[in-house]
Amino acid sequence: TQLLEQSPQFLSIQEGENLTVYCNSSSVFSSLQWYRQEPGEGPVLLVTVVTGGEVKKLKRLTFQFGDARKDSSLHITAAQPGDTGLYLCAGPNTGNQFYFGTGTSLTVIP
Amino acid sequence: NAGVMQNPRHLVRRRGQEARLRCSPMKGHSHVYWYRQLPEEGLKFMVYLQKENIIDESGMPKERFSAEFPKEGPSILRIQQVVRGDSAAYFCASRQYMNTEAFFGQGTRLTVV
Numbered sequence: 001t002q003l004l005e006q007s008p009q010f011l012s013i014q015e016g017e018n019l020t021v022y023c024n025s026s027s028v029f030s031s032l033q034w035y036r037q038e039p040g041e042g043p044v045l046l047v048t049v050v051t052g053g054e055v056k057k058l059k060r061l062t063f064q065f066g067d068a069r070k071d072s073s074l075h076i077t078a079a080q081p082g083d084t085g086l087y088l089c090a091g092p093n094t095g096n097q098f099y100f101g102t103g104t105s106l107t108v109i110p
Numbered sequence: 111n112a113g114v115m116q117n118p119r120h121l122v123r124r125r126g127q128e129a130r131l132r133c134s135p136m137k138g139h140s141h142v143y144w145y146r147q148l149p150e151e152g153l154k155f156m157v158y159l160q161k162e163n164i165i166d167e168s169g170m171p172k173e174r175f176s177a178e179f180p181k182e183g184p185s186i187l188r189i190q191q192v193v194r195g196d197s198a199a200y201f202c203a204s205r206q207y208m209n210t211e212a213f214f215g216q217g218t219r220l221t222v223v
Contacts, residue, residue: 033211033212035214040219041216041217042114042116042201042214042215042216042217043153043201043214044214045211045212045213048211086152088152088153090212097155097158097166098143098155098158098203098205098212099155100145100152100153100155101152102152103151103152103153105150
């Protein structure tokens, strides 16, 4: 059973387009993190959202945490080739584990 | 403050040999996680350790794989008698406390020939 489901799994868009990636769970998380992983590298933390309904912006990236703290979204405005990578959501449960989403592989075509 | 350090970055082993992967967490971090990633796939949890203790090894194969995080020194993921199916990228992450972010190393890419 996958605790965090991401959609879409693969996404290929043209440079300049907007996109949204979703991270959903049936469980409540105290916080959710978003990571980006480029080929051959480890995941790099982008942002942490903690409060239900919270919205955080990182340049062209907008992250939102659902009111019930069960889901999150990542919206990218005017995507650029440098945004290409694997986007992962992740979060801790009430125990010891740190769960990762299934990942969204984004390709931005110049 | 150095990040999570993993070594080696690349490791080639023949079938039947042993592979040792090392992870030095960020300073002050006492929680270490190991993940495996196959090409074009997401991260699969293997094991969660705190200093000198294995907290959760539910994601680790029962045979040939072991992990430790001693009081002094790096965390070690050990794979005995490697097979081709063990070829993957292995990532280590560390956290300071239970509800803080995890930071990743750059991974070790294991190739079994």
